[in-house]
Amino acid sequence: MQVEIDGKRIAYEERGEGRAMVFLHGSPLDRRSMIGAFDPILRRRAGWRRVYPDLPGMGETGAVPGVETQDQVLDLLVQLIQTVAPSGKPAVVGMSYGGFLAQGLAARMGRGLSGLLAVVPSMGERGARVLPPSRVIHREPVDFAGLPEASRRSFEDMAVVQTQEHLEGWKRWILPGIGAADHVFLERLDRRYRFSFDHRNLPEPFEAPALFLTGRQDAMCGYEEAWSVLIGYPRASFAVLDRAGHCLNFEQPKLFGALVEEWIDRVEEYLAAAP
Numbered sequence: 001m002q003v004e005i006d007g008k009r010i011a012y013e014e015r016g017e018g019r020a021m022v023f024l025h026g027s028p029l030d031r032r033s034m035i036g037a038f039d040p041i042l043r044r045r046a047g048w049r050r051v052y053p054d055l056p057g058m059g060e061t062g063a064v065p066g067v068e069t070q071d072q073v074l075d076l077l078v079q080l081i082q083t084v085a086p087s088g089k090p091a092v093v094g095m096s097y098g099g100f101l102a103q104g105l106a107a108r109m110g111r112g113l114s115g116l117l118a119v120v121p122s123m124g125e126r127g128a129r130v131l132p133p134s135r136v137i138h139r140e141p142v143d144f145a146g147l148p149e150a151s152r153r154s155f156e157d158m159a160v161v162q163t164q165e166h167l168e169g170w171k172r173w174i175l176p177g178i179g180a181a182d183h184v185f186l187e188r189l190d191r192r193y194r195f196s197f198d199h200r201n202l203p204e205p206f207e208a209p210a211l212f213l214t215g216r217q218d219a220m221c222g223y224e225e226a227w228s229v230l231i232g233y234p235r236a237s238f239a240v241l242d243r244a245g246h247c248l249n250f251e252q253p254k255l256f257g258a259l260v261e262e263w264i265d266r267v268e269e270y271l272a273a274a275p
Contacts, residue, residue, distance in 0.1 A: 005079045008067070010053055011060035012084070015039060018047035019114070019271070020085035024077070024098030025052075027190075028181035029174060030059030034095065036173030037119075037249045041260050047268075051084050053077075055098070056189070059177060063185035069192045074104045081109070089208075091115035091267050096221060096246065097122050103199045103229070106206045115267035116210040116233070117260065120218055120246050123200070123225040125193045134219035136160060137243045142167050151175055160217045160245035169250050202232035209266035210236035213259055215244035215251070235270075237263070 002011050013031055021042070023034040031052035042050050054061040056073055067073060081090055091114045094102030099121025106116055123129065139162040144152045147167075155170055156162065210233040214223035223240045230236050239259055244252045 003080060003083050005076055005083070008064050008076060009061065010056075010064075010076060010080055012051055012053035012080070014084075015050045015052070016042065016048055018049050019088055020049050020051055020081075020090035022051045022053070022077075022081055022084070022090050022092050024092065024094040024101050025055060025058070025177070026096030026098055027055070028058055028178055028183060028186050030054050030177035030180055032059075033173050033177055034093070034098075036169065037095070037256075038093065038260070041257055042264075045264065048264075051090075053080060055101075057182045057185040059180055063182045068188065069196075070101075070104070070189070070194060071196050073189070074101065074108060074195065077101060077105060078108055081105075089114040089271075091117070091208075093117040093119070094121060095119040099221075100124065100199070104195055106210075106233075107195075107197060107199050107202050110202070110204055110206060113206075113208055114271055115208045115263065116206065117213070117263050118211070118226070119213045119256075120215055120221050120248050121212065121226055122221045123229075126190075129222050130224045131219050131222045132217060135217055136162060137217060138162070140164065147171070151178075154178075158220065158245065159247055159251070160215070161243060161247075161251040166247065166250045170247070200229050200232075206233045207235060209263060209270050211259060211263040212236060212238045213248065213256070214238075214240045215246060215248045216240050216242045217245040218248070220246040235266070 025034045031054050056064040056067050092102045099118035137160050142164050212226045214226050241252045249256045
């Protein structure tokens with residue numbers, strides 16, 4: 001599916017029926033990474049219409065002319081949400097870069113959202129991040145046959161838990177998005193990896209249920225900085241998982257699933273109690 005916003009085309013996919021939940025993927029990936037992580041959980045639950053957009057520069061959306069700042073990306077997302085969920089408060093889920101954008105939406109939309117989930121969220125510009133040292137916690141024999149050397153190095157550099165099962169998930173849900181991205185466009189956008197406002201200090205508390213889910217060994221986005229924003233999220237849970245890095249959903253799938261389910265329970269309870 002596609003939606004046109006101010007002459008700019010955004011591709012997205014919908015699954016299920018009910019209240020909207022919008023999923024924002026990392027960079028340079030596409031919606032497949034979020035479908036692989038979350039749809040096995042959400043398709044077991046009735047009442048949620050899952051909206052998976054491809055963000056600017058990625059997937060079927062590709063480069064979007066005129067989009068040069070994170071504020072402009074946020075403008076598109078606000079209008080996308082208003083288009084796909086015009087009659088109700090959607091929940092927002094962001095992973096990595098998508099987690100950064102989700103925090104921007106919390107600042108911009110606030111009471112217009114019914115929940116926020118940020119998984120291994122980026123907290124801003126790469127050079128300023130507080131990161132733990134890169135390390136591998138668990139390694140099993142892995143068959144890399146047929147995988148390009150650059151992809152193998154990327155997996156080995158990022159994966160805290162290196163197993164064949166993790167690699168197969170990486171090949172199915174992660175690598176296609178990397179290959180489809182417009183890296184030149186994304187490099188330009190990355191030069192302005194910040195909003196015009198401080199997303200760490202919300203204009204008012206975000207009162208809906210939230211969850212910040214981080215990896216103790218995440219050497220790409222870290223975990224410490226995410227804790228610092230919780231004062232603005234009085235209904236937030238915070239989890240930092242050992243044996244997990246930036247690929248947390250592959251490395252701790254049972255805990256990932258349980259914590260996501262518990263967050264959805266809280267969002268549904270919040271919605272049921274709303275006037």
